[in-house]
Amino acid sequence: MSTPKVAVIMGSDSDFEVVKKCLIALERFDIEYEVQVISAHRNPQKIFEYAATAEERGIEVIIGAAGKAAHLPGIIAGITPLPVIGIPIQTSFQGGLDSLLSIVQMPSGVPVATMAVNGAENAGILAAQMLSIKYPEIRKKMKAFKILLNDEVIAKNEKIQEIL
Amino acid sequence: MSTPKVAVIMGSDSDFEVVKKCLIALERFDIEYEVQVISAHRNPQKIFEYAATAEERGIEVIIGAAGKAAHLPGIIAGITPLPVIGIPIQTSFQGGLDSLLSIVQMPSGVPVATMAVNGAENAGILAAQMLSIKYPEIRKKMKAFKILLNDEVIAKNEKIQEIL
Amino acid sequence: MSTPKVAVIMGSDSDFEVVKKCLIALERFDIEYEVQVISAHRNPQKIFEYAATAEERGIEVIIGAAGKAAHLPGIIAGITPLPVIGIPIQTSFQGGLDSLLSIVQMPSGVPVATMAVNGAENAGILAAQMLSIKYPEIRKKMKAFKILLNDEVIAKNEKIQEIL
Amino acid sequence: MSTPKVAVIMGSDSDFEVVKKCLIALERFDIEYEVQVISAHRNPQKIFEYAATAEERGIEVIIGAAGKAAHLPGIIAGITPLPVIGIPIQTSFQGGLDSLLSIVQMPSGVPVATMAVNGAENAGILAAQMLSIKYPEIRKKMKAFKILLNDEVIAKNEKIQEIL
Amino acid sequence: MSTPKVAVIMGSDSDFEVVKKCLIALERFDIEYEVQVISAHRNPQKIFEYAATAEERGIEVIIGAAGKAAHLPGIIAGITPLPVIGIPIQTSFQGGLDSLLSIVQMPSGVPVATMAVNGAENAGILAAQMLSIKYPEIRKKMKAFKILLNDEVIAKNEKIQEIL
Amino acid sequence: MSTPKVAVIMGSDSDFEVVKKCLIALERFDIEYEVQVISAHRNPQKIFEYAATAEERGIEVIIGAAGKAAHLPGIIAGITPLPVIGIPIQTSFQGGLDSLLSIVQMPSGVPVATMAVNGAENAGILAAQMLSIKYPEIRKKMKAFKILLNDEVIAKNEKIQEIL
Amino acid sequence: MSTPKVAVIMGSDSDFEVVKKCLIALERFDIEYEVQVISAHRNPQKIFEYAATAEERGIEVIIGAAGKAAHLPGIIAGITPLPVIGIPIQTSFQGGLDSLLSIVQMPSGVPVATMAVNGAENAGILAAQMLSIKYPEIRKKMKAFKILLNDEVIAKNEKIQEIL
Amino acid sequence: MSTPKVAVIMGSDSDFEVVKKCLIALERFDIEYEVQVISAHRNPQKIFEYAATAEERGIEVIIGAAGKAAHLPGIIAGITPLPVIGIPIQTSFQGGLDSLLSIVQMPSGVPVATMAVNGAENAGILAAQMLSIKYPEIRKKMKAFKILLNDEVIAKNEKIQEIL
Incomplete structure (x- = not known):
């Protein structure tokens, strides 16, 4: 550890x-x-x-x-x-x-x-x-995280479209 | 000292x-x-x-x-x-x-x-x-100070009365 | 009294x-x-x-x-x-x-x-x-109180360590 | 007096x-x-x-x-x-x-x-x-004052019209 | 009325x-x-x-x-x-x-x-x-009201003394 | 007019x-x-x-x-x-x-x-x-204005680059 | 549509x-x-x-x-x-x-x-x-809406008068 | 460069x-x-x-x-x-x-x-x-900077002592 x-x-x-x-x-x-x-x-x-x-x-x-x-x-x-x-x-x-x-x-x-x-x-x-300045693997995860953030809001938007 | x-x-x-x-x-x-x-x-x-x-x-x-x-x-x-x-x-x-x-x-x-x-x-x-809780001479000065504060404003009031 | x-x-x-x-x-x-x-x-x-x-x-x-x-x-x-x-x-x-x-x-x-x-x-x-400026026994209790404050947070820290 | x-x-x-x-x-x-x-x-x-x-x-x-x-x-x-x-x-x-x-x-x-x-x-x-609740002459002056306030702004407006 | x-x-x-x-x-x-x-x-x-x-x-x-x-x-x-x-x-x-x-x-x-x-x-x-500037009977009631305010807090103080 | x-x-x-x-x-x-x-x-x-x-x-x-x-x-x-x-x-x-x-x-x-x-x-x-919702010529000027805003800051940036 | x-x-x-x-x-x-x-x-x-x-x-x-x-x-x-x-x-x-x-x-x-x-x-x-600057029918509705706003408060005022 | x-x-x-x-x-x-x-x-x-x-x-x-x-x-x-x-x-x-x-x-x-x-x-x-997480030479300079900050205030304190 x-x-x-x-x-x-x-x-x-x-x-x-x-x-x-x-x-x-x-x-x-x-x-x-x-x-x-x-x-x-x-x-x-x-x-x-x-x-x-x-x-x-x-x-x-x-x-x-x-x-x-x-x-x-x-x-x-x-x-x-x-x-x-x-x-x-x-x-x-x-x-x-x-x-x-x-x-x-x-x-x-x-x-x-x-x-x-x-x-x-x-x-x-x-x-x-x-x-992530020092550790490339954290940078990689950070980039994936930003894609996830983007996708989450897009999914929420789709749900709102269904409600309307 | x-x-x-x-x-x-x-x-x-x-x-x-x-x-x-x-x-x-x-x-x-x-x-x-x-x-x-x-x-x-x-x-x-x-x-x-x-x-x-x-x-x-x-x-x-x-x-x-x-x-x-x-x-x-x-x-x-x-x-x-x-x-x-x-x-x-x-x-x-x-x-x-x-x-x-x-x-x-x-x-x-x-x-x-x-x-x-x-x-x-x-x-x-x-x-x-x-x-002044401990030192009586400071308490004494504090009381005098409060009288002074009072007197100073009274003096200022008198000056304003003259201006008016 | x-x-x-x-x-x-x-x-x-x-x-x-x-x-x-x-x-x-x-x-x-x-x-x-x-x-x-x-x-x-x-x-x-x-x-x-x-x-x-x-x-x-x-x-x-x-x-x-x-x-x-x-x-x-x-x-x-x-x-x-x-x-x-x-x-x-x-x-x-x-x-x-x-x-x-x-x-x-x-x-x-x-x-x-x-x-x-x-x-x-x-x-x-x-x-x-x-x-406590005037009364030494209050000063003494104040010092004990500060040790108590310190100890209380240390105890709380130990509890958090157990939770984690 | x-x-x-x-x-x-x-x-x-x-x-x-x-x-x-x-x-x-x-x-x-x-x-x-x-x-x-x-x-x-x-x-x-x-x-x-x-x-x-x-x-x-x-x-x-x-x-x-x-x-x-x-x-x-x-x-x-x-x-x-x-x-x-x-x-x-x-x-x-x-x-x-x-x-x-x-x-x-x-x-x-x-x-x-x-x-x-x-x-x-x-x-x-x-x-x-x-x-002015009690003294009618003050009420009368208050009404005149409100007309004055109105007139003053009208005069200022006229000055602005000249500038433009 | x-x-x-x-x-x-x-x-x-x-x-x-x-x-x-x-x-x-x-x-x-x-x-x-x-x-x-x-x-x-x-x-x-x-x-x-x-x-x-x-x-x-x-x-x-x-x-x-x-x-x-x-x-x-x-x-x-x-x-x-x-x-x-x-x-x-x-x-x-x-x-x-x-x-x-x-x-x-x-x-x-x-x-x-x-x-x-x-x-x-x-x-x-x-x-x-x-x-009350104009109506003396309201002034009179106002003075009574201020005595009432004073008395109410004194009564509350007495209650607190009992609790302690 | x-x-x-x-x-x-x-x-x-x-x-x-x-x-x-x-x-x-x-x-x-x-x-x-x-x-x-x-x-x-x-x-x-x-x-x-x-x-x-x-x-x-x-x-x-x-x-x-x-x-x-x-x-x-x-x-x-x-x-x-x-x-x-x-x-x-x-x-x-x-x-x-x-x-x-x-x-x-x-x-x-x-x-x-x-x-x-x-x-x-x-x-x-x-x-x-x-x-500009109603008047197309104002919309046109608005679009030109936004290009101007953009260009002005770019020009200011160039000046700062020269200073540094 | x-x-x-x-x-x-x-x-x-x-x-x-x-x-x-x-x-x-x-x-x-x-x-x-x-x-x-x-x-x-x-x-x-x-x-x-x-x-x-x-x-x-x-x-x-x-x-x-x-x-x-x-x-x-x-x-x-x-x-x-x-x-x-x-x-x-x-x-x-x-x-x-x-x-x-x-x-x-x-x-x-x-x-x-x-x-x-x-x-x-x-x-x-x-x-x-x-x-409504461009669309007259929206302006018309806006004027009706302002009358409605006015009427609603007047109705509420009447209700308060009944309570009193 | x-x-x-x-x-x-x-x-x-x-x-x-x-x-x-x-x-x-x-x-x-x-x-x-x-x-x-x-x-x-x-x-x-x-x-x-x-x-x-x-x-x-x-x-x-x-x-x-x-x-x-x-x-x-x-x-x-x-x-x-x-x-x-x-x-x-x-x-x-x-x-x-x-x-x-x-x-x-x-x-x-x-x-x-x-x-x-x-x-x-x-x-x-x-x-x-x-x-400085990544670059040890910046960490080193950071430590020196903190000593400098400390020394500067100590020098200012000495100056104040002289004034008093």
């Missing part, structure tokens, strides 16, 4: 329902991953150590999911040289505007690749796209 | 113009302070060590000022048991809504006492109010 | 469900408190008298919870020299943006330590942190 | 530039007014006394102008039985959304008649409309 | 649930009213004629309730010299921000006294306050 | 700078137009009569530009059977969010074809597209 | 519930239409070809419905010379502010006639208004 | 001032790039062909910068299997909220790695981080 290429970190276990869609997306591209619940605010030492050692343990992309003052992905991005993807979790405050702004508005020097609110599936797909 | 009771941390030296008003407020109550520029994203190890040792060095209140994805005060609050005050710095994005939400929307367990956007003077006053 | 150190004021009894979490947090740190329903707009004389006499009755921190045009904490802060913590109650208007802005955007001279929308638990914790 | 019918209160003398347009509007309808700078947060006792005695001094409408956490009109409305008009002063935060929400989102039982951001002229006109 | 002093207009019969609270408030002050469903966009001629003749029919205050692009109160205000109160009806768009801004942001010359989103009860109370 | 096909109405002559771009766009497609300054709130009778007679005078599309509580296009749309295009004028309130929502959030039955904030040029182009 | 004059495109079959109201509106004016599910992001080649050939197939108006980063109507508008109407689909993010801004804020040169969030019925009516 | 690894596309040449910071960032990591001005709305065929052929021409990451209804990065992401980074350009509408939402709120299946408003430098850094 190969080592995980992607680390998926969530700030709270309550984010797991959303984050699952990210894991399914990674599995679609046969990408090994690990999942961790680490809070930037409750486990400050652990998040620091985790992020500082991720690269040497073979992780190539880190995905962080967090809500409200969603500091998790930004804090990880400050520590690791790896690309970091952020998933803003929906909240009851303006549909997650708090999570989105806390993740996307990073200062110069420390980017976080931000997804839509609750955009966990896309986080997995973007991780696959990043890895 | 006594040790500083208040630490004022800013995420960028460009925040200094705003933060100055906080220092002036602390001086008004004769409170010793130290000032540091430490970025949560560019100096992750330093901010971790600074926050972890602040209490043992005699700091009693920490003030953090930051803009955009303003993680600084929240990260400090995750590490230290001390009360942490956050100053959201104004940005060109909705007048600083990004800074405000990133600072105020902290998860349960880790509060940041959030001020208005650019509310640096109030951060100094709130620090004084916190310290 | 000792006198209350913290006063928890809510603008309406409908805020009690949220405010309860604040009381539980104060109890965790063995802090005596009193609870009052006083409306800034419906009991103007009472709120004035209450805030003006809080300090002499031994109160050391005041917490105010209010929704919509949430003037309560700000009005108290204008009267008392004590530190005031504000809890913006969630509303159906942009998830409580009205409550948040009415509480946090205080003018220079009169700070309110603002919590997240519905951040009642954090209001209790921040009050404990303020009091 | 008759006693003032309208009291115009501003929270800060920096609001005077905007508030002037309100005074000019009142003068247009020959309505006597008084102007006061009273801060809800810095002069809490004074604002309480002022609002509590306004009616007995012959004031019939109160106008309050304030910015940011603009509590002034709402606090006055809690104390007086008179109708209260609120002018949200523009700020650098989302063009004054903070002022607007703090003034308009009043709880049931205590209305504030809220104007547009910086809508000081309209506050004067609305005060005149309220007074 | 006396003629109505207040006209309550709603843009859609779906607003009636909210508007009812306005009628109850008017009844509390024994103020005669009439209620109309008139859409500014679907009954343009009718709204024009209604507003143009309201004053001569003895109406002294007009209240308009509308949602989304809530033009109704503003259009009435453009036609009548009477004071106009606007009730923004809550929508699924940011909790009614669309209704609020469409009503409150009126141009100079044509004010609408804007209430909170769904603030129908306050619209009735404000109408009573406006009428 | 042919009669105007398009009527361009603005709520205030201060909107003329923005509206000019609409006129230039109409001229590009050789479409006759008339321009009027008519305020929905200051000239209520005139706007009613203007909109009610536009179709019989040969107008085929009406464009309305307005800011803040921008009721003008919606009121016109309520009266005329013609298609109505709305231009939200930029304001100091959230960049014109007030104008945009007041124009776009029309109730069912009465659409306004809403442009971007200050999107006056596009209002002219959309009017041309509507007219 | 005549060829469709209006093409109704939705980005996802999940938009169909909303889009149905558009189809009913078109049927009210006896306008032939076709319906397609085509995603701007999943069927990029198909949307390009569809939009590029719509005019030559006899389509005279295109309606596009989409949510979130709702690029569909704008992309169609970039390709076709026909007028394009956009329906922003409601989302859980600020009630569909994302859909609305993505559709309405088009750059100069490429307008999209934007409806209210979920304003599908109005999209059908606006399409009918555009077509 | 090696072929470009990164394509930087902007929707308008007016975005060049912002985009320059992206180019400087890429140069810092010695990454070859090409720059194109291609509008999603004005050059629909060109953007389609460009995105469809980017991979076969050796491009490994695409960066798209756009403002307002900023469809450019999303449209590219729909066509190419490569990772796409989006830069929302600041606008006068809520500081660029329109650009941000149009780029970040992508539907499932088609991610865009979204940067802060005007976050062009970070787009270059993120592209470097993505490429």
Whole structure:
């Protein structure tokens, strides 16, 4: 069994329902991953150590999911040289505007690749796209995936035509 | 000379113009302070060590000022048991809504006492109010300050009466 | 039995469900408190008298919870020299943006330590942190609390590992 | 000389530039007014006394102008039985959304008649409309004013026709 | 039976649930009213004629309730010299921000006294306050109402004390 | 000389700078137009009569530009059977969010074809597209215009290549 | 059977519930239409070809419905010379502010006639208004429709009068 | 000379001032790039062909910068299997909220790695981080860059210490 290429970190276990869609997306591209619940605010030492050692343990992309003052992905991005993807979790405050702004508005020097609110599936797909720069077999699967996306909508269109 | 009771941390030296008003407020109550520029994203190890040792060095209140994805005060609050005050710095994005939400929307367990956007003077006053719980001489000055605030507006009212 | 150190004021009894979490947090740190329903707009004389006499009755921190045009904490802060913590109650208007802005955007001279929308638990914790400046036993409990927070997330992480 | 019918209160003398347009509007309808700078947060006792005695001094409408956490009109409305008009002063935060929400989102039982951001002229006109319920001569002037408004735009239209 | 002093207009019969609270408030002050469903966009001629003749029919205050692009109160205000109160009806768009801004942001010359989103009860109370300028018996009832408001919260406070 | 096909109405002559771009766009497609300054709130009778007679005078599309509580296009749309295009004028309130929502959030039955904030040029182009349904020569010019748009960006790209 | 004059495109079959109201509106004016599910992001080649050939197939108006980063109507508008109407689909993010801004804020040169969030019925009516420039029988039906709208509200008003 | 690894596309040449910071960032990591001005709305065929052929021409990451209804990065992401980074350009509408939402709120299946408003430098850094998965020499430079970021803030802190 190969080592995980992607680390998926969530700030709270309550984010797991959303984050699952990210894991399914990674599995679609046969990408090994690990999942961790680490809070930037409750486990400050652990998040620091985790992020500082991720690269040497073979992780190539880190995905962080967090809500409200969603500091998790930004804090990880400050520590690791790896690309970091952020998933803003929906909240009851303006549909997650708090999570989105806390993740996307990073200062110069420390980017976080931000997804839509609750955009966990896309986080997995973007991780696959990043890895496809290096791994041709993932690129191949990505191309097949885009054909599948196209075909699915065409099938849905045919169903609508039948209803009308 | 006594040790500083208040630490004022800013995420960028460009925040200094705003933060100055906080220092002036602390001086008004004769409170010793130290000032540091430490970025949560560019100096992750330093901010971790600074926050972890602040209490043992005699700091009693920490003030953090930051803009955009303003993680600084929240990260400090995750590490230290001390009360942490956050100053959201104004940005060109909705007048600083990004800074405000990133600072105020902290998860349960880790509060940041959030001020208005650019509310640096109030951060100094709130620090004084916190310290006044322990130090009666600061409480005394706080009461005098409130009388002064009252008198200043009364004086301004008199000037307006003259203009009319 | 000792006198209350913290006063928890809510603008309406409908805020009690949220405010309860604040009381539980104060109890965790063995802090005596009193609870009052006083409306800034419906009991103007009472709120004035209450805030003006809080300090002499031994109160050391005041917490105010209010929704919509949430003037309560700000009005108290204008009267008392004590530190005031504000809890913006969630509303159906942009998830409580009205409550948040009415509480946090205080003018220079009169700070309110603002919590997240519905951040009642954090209001209790921040009050404990303020009091821990003076009371070493509360500081000690705060440090234990932070270890507990850390351990809880680690336990949750272990559970997620089992599910995967 | 008759006693003032309208009291115009501003929270800060920096609001005077905007508030002037309100005074000019009142003068247009020959309505006597008084102007006061009273801060809800810095002069809490004074604002309480002022609002509590306004009616007995012959004031019939109160106008309050304030910015940011603009509590002034709402606090006055809690104390007086008179109708209260609120002018949200523009700020650098989302063009004054903070002022607007703090003034308009009043709880049931205590209305504030809220104007547009910086809508000081309209506050004067609305005060005149309220007074016109009782004073026929103000109603007469209001009708003339509406004809004037109509004529002014017609004149502007004619100028545009010449340019084209 | 006396003629109505207040006209309550709603843009859609779906607003009636909210508007009812306005009628109850008017009844509390024994103020005669009439209620109309008139859409500014679907009954343009009718709204024009209604507003143009309201004053001569003895109406002294007009209240308009509308949602989304809530033009109704503003259009009435453009036609009548009477004071106009606007009730923004809550929508699924940011909790009614669309209704609020469409009503409150009126141009100079044509004010609408804007209430909170769904603030129908306050619209009735404000109408009573406006009428109390002329009618001493309404002023008397308004003073009693403010005492009632105060007493109600005091009673609620007592209940909370019992629970604790 | 042919009669105007398009009527361009603005709520205030201060909107003329923005509206000019609409006129230039109409001229590009050789479409006759008339321009009027008519305020929905200051000239209520005139706007009613203007909109009610536009179709019989040969107008085929009406464009309305307005800011803040921008009721003008919606009121016109309520009266005329013609298609109505709305231009939200930029304001100091959230960049014109007030104008945009007041124009776009029309109730069912009465659409306004809403442009971007200050999107006056596009209002002219959309009017041309509507007219091109009937007039083949405008369709022909529209196709040429789209080629021109394409070519302009290609030329700009070439200039950037030279700079690099 | 005549060829469709209006093409109704939705980005996802999940938009169909909303889009149905558009189809009913078109049927009210006896306008032939076709319906397609085509995603701007999943069927990029198909949307390009569809939009590029719509005019030559006899389509005279295109309606596009989409949510979130709702690029569909704008992309169609970039390709076709026909007028394009956009329906922003409601989302859980600020009630569909994302859909609305993505559709309405088009750059100069490429307008999209934007409806209210979920304003599908109005999209059908606006399409009918555009077509009524060319087809007198649709204009006639539009005038009858406006009378119907007026009568419906008058009937509702009568019902409310009975309840009171 | 090696072929470009990164394509930087902007929707308008007016975005060049912002985009320059992206180019400087890429140069810092010695990454070859090409720059194109291609509008999603004005050059629909060109953007389609460009995105469809980017991979076969050796491009490994695409960066798209756009403002307002900023469809450019999303449209590219729909066509190419490569990772796409989006830069929302600041606008006068809520500081660029329109650009941000149009780029970040992508539907499932088609991610865009979204940067802060005007976050062009970070787009270059993120592209470097993505490429560093494959190219060890870029990873090495990334690690040096993070040390540099750290050192720069430490130097700024020293300067502030001298001022105090």
